[in-house]
Amino acid sequence: MDSQKERSNQQYPQHKNQQERNVSQQNKDSPDGSYPETPGQENSNDNEKEDQKNSLLESQVKRIRSQQNNDSYHETPGQENSNNNEKENSRKQQLMQNNSPERRFEDDQTPNENNSQISNFIPVNRDYKQLQEQEQFHDLFRSGLLQKLLLKLKVNQKYESFQFIGSGTFSMVYSARKIKNNQNIALRIQEVKDQVYFNNYISIYKQIQMPLVIELYDVYYIDIEIHKFAIFELELVDCDLMQLLEGQEQYGQLNDENKMSIAKQLIDAINYLHNFNIINRDIKPSNIGLKFNRSNQIQIKLFIPYPIIRLKNGSDVYNTNQLVGTMLFSAPENMVEPYDRFVYSKESDIFSLGATLCMLDNFKSYNSEEFGKYLTMIKSYFQQPFEKFQINRQSQIYQFIEQFCQYEIDQRIPLFCIVDQNPNDFLSNEQEIKKAKYKKQLVLLNF
Incomplete structure (x- = not known):
């Protein structure tokens, strides 16, 4: 690691000075991860605005926490009980029923007209039809394998209160309550097509556990006919970052303190993976x-993608002919026509971050x-990140963006330069x- 830092300092002599200027020291005296208010704020109007922002965030947190309950949403105290307010409250509640993260589930529907048994215990999300239409899951629905699997999960009496959450490229996710310990968990269901590769994924996942990564509680297998499915028992989160950002329009904006907290935790988590030579390849808000x-502080929980790509034999890149991730967050080197060769590295992760x-x-x-404007930007050389976008270039977070989103790969600052030089700001620096x-690094040398 020391030699790596020396090479980095030689290659990027400006990094140390940049970090001393750029990285915020707001929370160096706050071991609990909170960020104190800027000293000397005396303007009452500013304080009232900040209190209002915190109140809005608190309301949003309460809304998200009610996830699977039917508790009513409590309006901010002090609102007058007038006809207009009653109408507004009714409108807000209707919006929450239809759009908010914790009310993702519609009334019970039947996933398949021939499998009404399933609908008796698994409420179905309004996006369930989209799941059925996804090519990778089409055969599972058509053959009835998924229905049989879900029934088996119910019959074994390990879980109750199933809810469909969503799906990814290789898996689908439900929330459930584990009867044995009365714990709310996420169940990720994935078909196993290569057992050796799958065992490697699980072994690495277990080794990279830390507070900013979704915790893996257990994994086991269920055989349905000639198919094998892995059932992951995972830590259940309150929402993902995209859901929180989309909720701002209705429920209040995140303040700078919360944004900076999320940003630092993301840098910390991705750097932690990079310490093991693991690259994520799909960093985006919906994967966070x-x-x-209880104090409304936000902690990120990074999803670990399948498959895990770990750079080996001294290689700095992973080459493939398949695009992985989302174009809106892709690095310029992976947006080169005719899109038949892609290069993934720690540096491409840094750009996506x-x-x-x-x-x-x-x-x-x-x-x-x-999306169109983004593609135009990264397809040709640029000097300033997001130069055609109307973004805030005075914020502390922009100082990170400016260092990460460089067109030239070797100009993107390594994350350890930030984490190691600011030990009090990052959780992974705790002894x-x-x-x-x-x-864990020693253990992974054998993989």
């Missing part, structure tokens, strides 16, 4: 889980609607986590 504590931070800090001006990391 969030949990809220910067694009994610840009969306976090500028959600109104940088979102999926700006206990550092000791565990070194032991």
